[in-house]
Amino acid sequence: MAGRRRITVKVNGVEYEREVDPKRLLVDFLRDDLELIGTHVGCEHGFCGACTVLFNGRSIRSCLMFAVQADGAEIMTVEGLAGDGKLHPLQEAFREHHALQCGFCTPGMLMVAYELLRDNPDPTEEEVRLAIAGVLCRCTGYKQIIDAVIAAAPKMRGK
Amino acid sequence: MPEHLKTFEHKKRNWVGKPLKRKEDLRLLTGRGTFMDDIRLPDMKHAATLRSPYPHAWIKGINVSEALNFPGVRGILTGEDVAKMSNPFPVGVPVPPKYYCCAIDKVRFVGEPVAVVVADDRYVAEDALDLITVDYEPLPVVMDIEEAMSPEAPVLHDNIGSNIYSHRFFQYGDMDKAYKEADLVVKGKFHFPKYGSTPIETYGVIASYNPFSEEFVIYNNYQGPFVNHSLVAIALGIPENKMRWIVPTDIGGGFGTKTGLYPSIALIALAAKKTGMTVKWIEDRREHLLASATGTDRVTYMEAAVKKDGTILGLKDKAIDNTGGYIRAPEPGCAYRSTGNHTGGYQIRNLDREVLVVGTNKCLTAPNRGYTCQELYFSLERMIDLVASELGMDTAEIRFKNFIQPDQFPYTTATGGIYDAGDYQKVFQMALDKIDYKKMREEQRKAREQGRLMGIGFSTVVDPSVTNIAYVTLALTPEERAKGHPKSGSGEAVIIKMDPLGKVHVIACTNPQGQGHDTVISQIVADELGVHPDDVTVSNVVDTHDRVYSITTGSYSSRFSSVVTTAVVTAARRLTEKMLKIAAHLLEANVKELEIQEGKICVKGSPDKSMQMRHVAGTAHWNQAALPEGMDAGLYETCLYTMPTSQPPDELDRVNSSNTYGFMAEAIVVEVDPETGEVKILKWASVHDAGTILNPALLEGQVMGSCAHGLGGSLYEEWAYDENGQCITASFQDYLVPTAMEVPKIDIGHVEIPSPITALGSKGAGESSCMSVPACIGNAIADALAPLGVTISELPLSPNKIWHLIQKAKKKR
Numbered sequence A: 001m002a003g004r005r006r007i008t009v010k011v012n013g014v015e016y017e018r019e020v021d022p023k024r025l026l027v028d029f030l031r032d033d034l035e036l037i038g039t040h041v042g043c044e045h046g047f048c049g050a051c052t053v054l055f056n057g058r059s060i061r062s063c064l065m066f067a068v069q070a071d072g073a074e075i076m077t078v079e080g081l082a083g084d085g086k087l088h089p090l091q092e093a094f095r096e097h098h099a100l101q102c103g104f105c106t107p108g109m110l111m112v113a114y115e116l117l118r119d120n121p122d123p124t125e126e127e128v129r130l131a132i133a134g135v136l137c138r139c140t141g142y143k144q145i146i147d148a149v150i151a152a153a154p155k156m157r158g159k
Numbered sequence B: 001m002p003e004h005l006k007t008f009e010h011k012k013r014n015w016v017g018k019p020l021k022r023k024e025d026l027r028l029l030t031g032r033g034t035f036m037d038d039i040r041l042p043d044m045k046h047a048a049t050l051r052s053p054y055p056h057a058w059i060k061g062i063n064v065s066e067a068l069n070f071p072g073v074r075g076i077l078t079g080e081d082v083a084k085m086s087n088p089f090p091v092g093v094p095v096p097p098k099y100y101c102c103a104i105d106k107v108r109f110v111g112e113p114v115a116v117v118v119a120d121d122r123y124v125a126e127d128a129l130d131l132i133t134v135d136y137e138p139l140p141v142v143m144d145i146e147e148a149m150s151p152e153a154p155v156l157h158d159n160i161g162s163n164i165y166s167h168r169f170f171q172y173g174d175m176d177k178a179y180k181e182a183d184l185v186v187k188g189k190f191h192f193p194k195y196g197s198t199p200i201e202t203y204g205v206i207a208s209y210n211p212f213s214e215e216f217v218i219y220n221n222y223q224g225p226f227v228n229h230s231l232v233a234i235a236l237g238i239p240e241n242k243m244r245w246i247v248p249t250d251i252g253g254g255f256g257t258k259t260g261l262y263p264s265i266a267l268i269a270l271a272a273k274k275t276g277m278t279v280k281w282i283e284d285r286r287e288h289l290l291a292s293a294t295g296t297d298r299v300t301y302m303e304a305a306v307k308k309d310g311t312i313l314g315l316k317d318k319a320i321d322n323t324g325g326y327i328r329a330p331e332p333g334c335a336y337r338s339t340g341n342h343t344g345g346y347q348i349r350n351l352d353r354e355v356l357v358v359g360t361n362k363c364l365t366a367p368n369r370g371y372t373c374q375e376l377y378f379s380l381e382r383m384i385d386l387v388a389s390e391l392g393m394d395t396a397e398i399r400f401k402n403f404i405q406p407d408q409f410p411y412t413t414a415t416g417g418i419y420d421a422g423d424y425q426k427v428f429q430m431a432l433d434k435i436d437y438k439k440m441r442e443e444q445r446k447a448r449e450q451g452r453l454m455g456i457g458f459s460t461v462v463d464p465s466v467t468n469i470a471y472v473t474l475a476l477t478p479e480e481r482a483k484g485h486p487k488s489g490s491g492e493a494v495i496i497k498m499d500p501l502g503k504v505h506v507i508a509c510t511n512p513q514g515q516g517h518d519t520v521i522s523q524i525v526a527d528e529l530g531v532h533p534d535d536v537t538v539s540n541v542v543d544t545h546d547r548v549y550s551i552t553t554g555s556y557s558s559r560f561s562s563v564v565t566t567a568v569v570t571a572a573r574r575l576t577e578k579m580l581k582i583a584a585h586l587l588e589a590n591v592k593e594l595e596i597q598e599g600k601i602c603v604k605g606s607p608d609k610s611m612q613m614r615h616v617a618g619t620a621h622w623n624q625a626a627l628p629e630g631m632d633a634g635l636y637e638t639c640l641y642t643m644p645t646s647q648p649p650d651e652l653d654r655v656n657s658s659n660t661y662g663f664m665a666e667a668i669v670v671e672v673d674p675e676t677g678e679v680k681i682l683k684w685a686s687v688h689d690a691g692t693i694l695n696p697a698l699l700e701g702q703v704m705g706s707c708a709h710g711l712g713g714s715l716y717e718e719w720a721y722d723e724n725g726q727c728i729t730a731s732f733q734d735y736l737v738p739t740a741m742e743v744p745k746i747d748i749g750h751v752e753i754p755s756p757i758t759a760l761g762s763k764g765a766g767e768s769s770c771m772s773v774p775a776c777i778g779n780a781i782a783d784a785l786a787p788l789g790v791t792i793s794e795l796p797l798s799p800n801k802i803w804h805l806i807q808k809a810k811k812k813r
């Protein structure tokens, strides 16, 4: 198709080169072109946070960006957290504290929590609330998510 | 409990009751879940739906030619096709509106489907929507519940002739006598808002049609009940066995909203049939917020006949529900679902009810976590506080005064509900203790002296679970019912098998949306069969062609913990029984002499006479000739359990509309800022009796989630329309879902009063606080604003609304 653009993106450490339509959303690129279906779409208008990924280290909503804007970028998605068949300490804490029910918001939650603990290894409850406030969860009422993030902090510091 | 009913003995358990980590988490935490949009089929095309921008209009014509010529478009379905290819959905009201899965000649709410474009990808399909031209002739709209009943109102459906879908009167006990004996009558009017539960995963469908076998295969994220599978088959004009529904392993939240998916299933099925292609449709958020489903909004007029000492002798109420532009199943359930628990936790023996279900030009309805119990309890619990205030009584005291007593269980309500077990005093007392009630009243007195607006609210409510489908037939009079086919039941099915090497696999069809059913099932089976939960795997997806299920199957009405658990226990006991028979045969012993110990079946008192359970399993599969004569080979047991308390209504319209009845007490302390109208929650205790606790971590999650949802309905969420019928909350920017900043700390407590009619004693818990929180927050804010003479009769209580109420009250003074 006319106007397609070639982009190179590194996702979870793997480099991908693809042709994309300029209108293609980054989230569709991740889910449909790269088949990384762990990232979810809950609103497509930037409010639910389910589609959050780390873009050059910062959390962004992948439904609000075009794939072409990711040319040359490094992206981390939920698939990039666990390695060698072992859960990441953050994922472990989510499991321990029952921080997910349906799991649909979870990829976005994990991404913002990961970013928080990377930048602020010992957050207060208020800071955790603020960090995850951009991701909507309809199932949990957030308490167990907050517990999990606070519990993960010392484990991630030790990592 | 009626004497003939089976009751269960409850014994101490090893795994049930522990906060076991979830099996489900390993896939969901690592991005390996399978949600609706994760399903990709070969040669799949994509649909986008054109929706009405008008709340009420004739469709004079549709022109699709330009859209059809757009590169990548494969076909378009319009109302004309839908009228030819399908039937209206059946619904249980005397004169049903003609509700098809797509508007035919008239639209009746903003967002109603008008056409479906099928294209190579979704971007193309959405672009092509802009090329369809529809010629609308706008009509006057009706948006207000009470105006909808006026003879002057625009009529939505000519075949009905008015906007009233369902209307009935009920009399229980003797209300005239209650009025005569009363010292006073207290009156109130309440307006409950329209809101939904907006699961973060929207609706989705993938449909394909084989024109040779005339069969549909439809992937969808429908949450049950599967009664709607029959309705879709009727709408598509096909036998049920020609339509296979498959629900993926994971559903991203349901809360009742996903019971409203079935018309879209029919719509995409028709698009697949017309185009001959496999068609995928994933609803976007705007579509969801315009046209998925909400709970009903309701206006209630209520009167309480009371004695000076606070005894409530009777209630009279008139409730008007609004199901929007059409009425569809399970409505008019909204009006009848809570019949059995209509008088809540109180000994109220006299009740006159009038119910109306009407239509306006709004989005349609479906159950919304709590299914109209939030509407019921908002009026009932506000009423209790109004009575207390009239009598100068304490709001806790009046509740204690009227509660059903612990020794009265099982308790049959005036409306036919059979409350299985409870201790309401104990639950409420725990909530009072948690907020330190006496001290709070003292603090409130001081706050008031300083001119601060502090309030304490309660709600103490019965939590009905496991719907008995019989209640829907209350829409018909006893005479009409006598002529038709009775309905009753609440069944759920499971299969348990032990494989040849002695490990256990459970096949269930509970259609969960995050409740952790697989984990709990493995806990139960581990206890029953004496194995480790890690030795139990669970497959829990819906496939109407290869699962055993019941018409009532699904995850709704908090049914898992009562009825599914009983089915699991029963199937496991059948499996044990069979294994004991095999072992008795092989050990040449009597079944009665055998016992199970640590993976072995032994003859009591003779330790040398024993067999490993896995050897018994091995025999059942590998050496079928060695089995007792006449026994089936293999080790599979099925149970489709239905609660025997699910009976049809009687001729006096009494019905046990649910099967187990839990209890909740909320206690919330608030402070209202008189300048801004903002509400701050100072304390919140939420105490629950859900019977035996199956997994405390999962229960805490359910309670927290339902509290947050109740908070949303109380303060933030409303599916709002302007007077012209435009929905003004069609994005998450306007439809406000509580975030982590809004949900406060909640002190959760539990009292375990086991149900005698479930195998483990567990009752429902998943909807719980959705029912009790709106009333409680309403009561707390009313108490805070009482010194200003403000009364609270509607929700959501946004700062704006409270501010206006305060200003109005000030002007009056």
Ligand code: FES
Pocket: A040, A041, A042, A043, A044, A045, A046, A047, A048, A049, A050, A051, A052, A061, A062, A063, A064
């Ligand atoms: S899908 Fe991107 S914010 Fe909701």
Ligand code: FES
Pocket: A099, A100, A101, A102, A103, A104, A105, A106, A136, A137, A138, A139, A140, B200, B252, B253, B514
């Ligand atoms: S776990 Fe379901 S939306 Fe968060």
